Each structure stands twice: as structure tokens, then as C-alpha cells.
Amino acid sequence: AEIRKAFADRIAAVEDKVKSYLTLTDDLAAKNAAKYEEKKDELLAGIPIAIKDNISTEAIKTSCASKVLENYKPPFNSTVVDKLDAAGALIIGKTNMDEFAMGSSTENSAFFNTNNPWNLNHAPGGSSGGSAAAVAAGECAAALGSDTGGSIRQPASYCGVVGLKLTYGMVSRYGLVAFASSLDQIGPITKDVEDCAIMTNVITGYDEKDSTSVADKAEDYRKYLKEDVSGMKIGIPEEYFNLDFDQEVKDSVLAAVKELEKAGAEVETVHITDAAYALAAYYIIGPAEASSNLARYDGVRYGLRSEEADDVRSMFFNTRSEGFGDEVKRRIVIGTYALSSGYYDAYYLKAQKVRTLIKDDFDRIFNDFDLIVTPTAPTTAIELGTKSDPLEMYYTDIFTVPINIAGVPAMSIPCGFDSNNMPIGLQLIGPHFGEGKIIQAAYTLE
């Protein structure tokens, strides 16, 4: 009861300023006390958790921050929400995001901006900006986000919290509204590494409802919570550190690498394909898959149906014109173009080949190394309203998209502040199923 009251009070005090939530449930209300008694022995008994609004919650609005799904209430829970529920967690609200998870600042929400709790004039990052801001502002104990090209890690970095994108297939995507199915993963955003390990324990595991789910790989991640990186080999990709990015970010990340070295890790320079190719491949593959996944919002099956229609064709057309925001439309146009006959080989097939090269790159490095360290993002949190050029916005994903392209796991952890007192994030990348090593190194740095 004390925990419920503390979080309810905190939300009442700061939510007006931060605006993390699209929907608040009544799970913090006293009438839900029974749930705690019932699940008292479970790992997350009575712990308030926030869920990104593209993760299905039965009978609770799941809008993806889009007008097209504004009033959509799924008739079922996603697997992750069922797992949290079974562990006794309270699902206290649905968090703001970029529409359909397309964006890097949460400014693409169809409803309102979320503000960075460290400085309200700055963006919380995106697309899981509401989840990261809610954790940073103390409006929930932990949250779930989704990461297709950095959407857990980049907002975690901007908000000074921990975010983990797991190996593709480790967390069920059943009930996650699809953006780019071959890249999407759900993962935790938490205030520290121990909470990340606990949340990871709860949400991982095989699910027959997701055909890309992997079997028998989930572990008890708490066993990696020890300060021991002695003998770990850590690679520093020269090509990434040579990119033009914020000097304060570079200095903080390299200072943290020194700490790992002092703790006994062996640090060496490694070589990797220029991240610009990963970014280019991502912005073909992501939109291509999105254009197909978003074909279902036609006014027939879900949510919005335009009033301005006199036949089926105009209903499809007007529903999609009114329901989708600019960035979502841009992705659909890019994706449809890249998949169209005559262009398929030049764009989509080429991007898939680049994808294989990038995956091979990581496999080669991980033959000799345990982890790779990079910054999470080229800068700290951007000021709200300052990036109107979509390409400039895409560039902020330069360090995070290669990870989804390769399907490997990566975590963002805080590693200091810039001179404006905004948090800086460091990215720890591991081999497939290397979440344990990541947690171990992260715990050492904390």
C-alpha cells in the first residue's frame, strides 16, 4: 500500500510537467490491494510498471500514439504483459511514444510531447520516450519499451536510465504492434542494472505464439550481478569513434572504458563497417516492413474510420490520410517504393545484402571479443522542436541501428553528464545471447 501511494503521489506531483503517460490505469488504486496479497511471493509483487503504448493490454487503450488507433482497446494481452501480471506487477499506465515507434524524440506522437525530466525543454528521446521519462521521473518502478533501431537505448541514454535491447527472439513479440518485424524487440527500461536483470528474468522465454521466439536460452540474469570484468575482452570500434560527434559524449564514454580497464578488462581497437551503411540499410528495411505491416489500418478492422467516405476506396484513402502522421506516411512511401518492381533489387535486396555484411562483421569481432563499447547516441538529449529535418533525426540512430540489423543485444547505461547537466549514455554490445556478459560489465560500471 505504501508503494502504491508513493507512486500515485509522485505521478500527481510531476506528470503535468513531464507528460509520460497517454493512459493511466487504476492499478494504483486501493481497490487493487488484493492483487498484492494474492501474488505476494512473486518477483514483482505490487511493483508499479509502465508499458509503452504499442504493447497490447487487454481492454486498455493501445493507441501507438496514433490517431488511427486512438480508441483501440485490444481484446487480449501481449505475452509480456501476461508475464508481468503473473509476476504480480501492477500495470499502472501506457506511455507516450513516437507514432508507431517511428522517431527519435517522441515528438511524432499524435497527441503531445513528453518532456525530459532532467530539463523540461529537452526531448526524452524516442521512440520509447514516455517509458524512459516515467522511469527517470520516478513515475513508475520500471517500464517496457520497444526497440527497432534504438528506441529503448536512445531514450534511456537521454533520460539517464538503463535500457536493454535483447537478442532478437528472446522476448515474445506477441501483442507488440508490428513496426518492422525482423528488427522489433520489447525490452526493459529501469533505473539501474539490477532492476534490468529482474525485469529481463520476467519477460524472456519461449513463446509458441511468436514464430521467431527462441527456445531454451533464457537464464537467471541476476547471477551476472557481480563486479568482475577481469579477463573480458572489450572492443572499441575505431570507425565509430572517428565519426563526428559531441566531444563531451566521446570523453565520457572513453573515461568509462578506462574504468573497465582498471577493473581488469582488456581493451583493444576493432574494425567494423562504417555505420553509415547500417543506417542506410535500416532506413530501407525498416520502412519496407512497416509499409507492409501498416497496410492493415484501412478503416475496416481497427480504430479510426473516416466519416468522409462514399465508397470503399475513399474510405481506405481518407482513413489513412487522416489517421497517419507525416513521419508514418513518409515511411510508408519510402517502403512501398523500395519494394516496388524495378526498384526491389536496387534498394531492398541491396539493403538485405548490407545487412548480412553487418551481421558477419559482428560475428567476426565476437569470435575474439566479449563486448563492444560505443556511445549510445552522438549527442545528449536534443532541445524540443529543434530537429525538423527527418534525415538529421535519422542520424541520431547511427550507433543503435547496427545492433538491430545484426540481431545482437545491447544496453545503454548512464556514464556521466555534459556541461549542461544532461545525461550521457554508453552502449555495451554483446554477441547473440550475450545478455549476461552485458549485465556483468554494466554492473561493474554502475
Ligand code: GLN
Ligand atoms: N529512431 C528509429 C526510427 O525512427 C528507431 C525507432 C525504434 O527503434 N522503434 O525508426
